[in-house]
Amino acid sequence: MESYAAGAKFDCLLFDIDDTLYPLSLGLNQACRDNIQEYMLNKLHIEESQVPKMCLDLYKEHGTTMAGLKVSGYDFDYDDFHACVHGRLPYEMLKPDPVLRQLLISLPQRKIIFTNSDKTHAATVLKKLGLEGCFDAIICFETLNPPTEQDDIDSGRRGILCKPSLESMEAVIEIAKLDAKRTVFFDDSARNIAAGKAAGFHTVVVGSSSLVSGADVALESIHNIKEALPELWVEADGEHVDAVLRAAAVETTVLA
DSSP: OOOOOTTOOOSEEEEOOTTTTSOGGGSHHHHHHHHHHHHHHHTSOOOGGGHHHHHHHHHHHHSSHHHHHHHTTOOOOHHHHHHHHHTTSOGGGOOOOHHHHHHHHHOOSEEEEEOSSOHHHHHHHHHHTTOTTSOSEEEOHHHHSOOOTTHHHHTTTSOOOOTTOHHHHHHHHHHHTOOGGGEEEEESOHHHHHHHHHTTOEEEEESOSSOOTTOSEEESSGGGHHHHOGGGGBOTTSOBOOTTTTOSOOOOEEOO
């Protein structure tokens, strides 16, 4: 676990959800991948032998398999895709995390979720983890990809905006009115971390004991945040923030 240089001051914390607020070992990532491949096979009628490689190749090239499918010309409804891919995930694997909840509540900075997933999935995960009210806003698929009148005309041609594109990082900065140099970005993906660093964020890779390209800090678990980043609990005058500073939950807003 690496540590920041002392004395940095931040006013916003940007968190990924999946495999960041809970560990990869719970298996939701693999279940999501399986559901995507099933969607490709049964809904888009892609040849079964081609699905696994195509799923991975599109993910690598376009940020998400969904984005790659859209760019490749496949026509499908976003809500239907999300319902099929996320709606059948083993959410029962997620349990309330009171330790993480207290850590988040005790942090004085503005806290925002930044996820490629849809708003229903984001809300479900936060509820299962017992983290409702811990974040000031959620930036999700619908935020970055709002429906427009051009959708019917451009169906299949308009790309999906998502991590790890630099454009998605710049969009978040604009939507949430962030000062990138005063924002800490937490994510489990090495390529998302690299994009976050390119956008000017201070970056924390989660789920790794070693740094990846562009990461300022590596956390094996999000629970290690206070040991690695104690300065987040120090105000400008050097006084430590009381652990119950934000004990009252805030209402989380999905930005659109």
